[in-house]
Amino acid sequence: MKYSELVDSVRRRGALETAEQARDTTTAVLSTAAHSLDPADRRALASELPGSLDEAVLVPGQREHRSGSDLVIEVAQRLHTTQERARYLAKAVVDGLRDTDADVVERLRERLDSDLIDLLDAGGQPPQRARSVRAEVPTELSEEEVATALRGLTGWEGDHTGISRTVLLPEEAVTPLVNRVEREARAANDHAHVERVQGGVRFTLRTGRAAVTEPDIQLAERIDRIVEAGPGR
Template sequence: MTAVEDVAELDDPDEAKAVLTAVVAALARCLPDTGREWLAGRLPSPEAGPVRDAGPANLESGTDVEAAVARRLRTTPERGRYLTQAVLTALTRTDPALAEELRGRLPRAVVETLRPAGESPRDAASHRPEVPTRLTDEEVARGLRHLTGWSGDRHGIERTVELPADRITPLVERVQREARAMNDHAHVEQVDGGVTFRLLTTREGVVTEPDLWLAERIDEVVAAVGSGGRPG
């Protein structure tokens, strides 16, 4: 943990723990089940749990990894990349054999993208979360792959959820609370048999990283409040 604090230039041990957890969970999603068990067995117990419960193994590139880290930490992809690089560098310093074997197990596209660039995480151009990162159609499409039932492009994304009428109001109210907490806004339209959520950063006129973060939170709220819902 101390090595992560030093390399990533973090002042808060809790933040360093959150960064480490986010990175190892994202890397675990690049590995098959046997690889996850191997990694979990080599890590201290606090990090082993997130490795085993990381989610589907659907991250195929370093860009996918940094985006997953960014979403979990509510930061920008640039910041996600440098924090991921910092964790890998810290691991190399503290356990070179583990770091080397991990790189051998990860897809080459992940390893190549995440090679340290030599820039301090604090110097990443988009470190400031108040400046949202505008996304291209390709970046939006890549982000949507990790969400449930969403579609769209850089001009806007949406998801329609089918659910019982008595669950619509609790779902919408919870989504609106989440959006306010993230200083964001979700456009809501009630449709026959459900509700449609549309996301777009109005002041930018395009989809930005915070819109994908909110979409991920909406997925979590649907699962919790809407009994899972179904994509429309």
């Protein structure tokens, strides 16, 4: 197993920007998992890892029994991120190990007294939909998250690629409504796609070409309040 190949795989799979971030992520995940191994198994795992990483699993103390969820919580704390993002990063490390030496992952599965590997093998959100990829980039919401958000809105429909609401109202009321919505969108540094339709206007919200993010949901809530308040409010 080559250190550079493992770190590069983790960087790509975890949508990390630098090799240093990938190294820190790999170290955090391996150190956390190592607490669930017997000391002898830690030494065996260390012997299979590149020299730059063997110390990560040589943690002190006896074996600690933890569930996969417990391990994800600790990884989140170590990396100062959310549990959703921590699970994705831990999965990136496991997949990176599998890329470079699949036998190591299978031996880990046998040694770990937890559901960690099964948890990380389960399907998860791709990196751009896992929270906290980069703080300045809005998180793309999953299909399930958008469906949940739509249930709390009025008259909106769509999916994770975009949501729309058609508001029926007299012709003379369309322009004032559109102006108010556009002011709200600018204030929130967002944008509403506006389409005049027969008997009203349709608002469509999405970020980029085809993604719904949390700011889009927040703007939809503002539009609902504007429509509910009525003309001139």
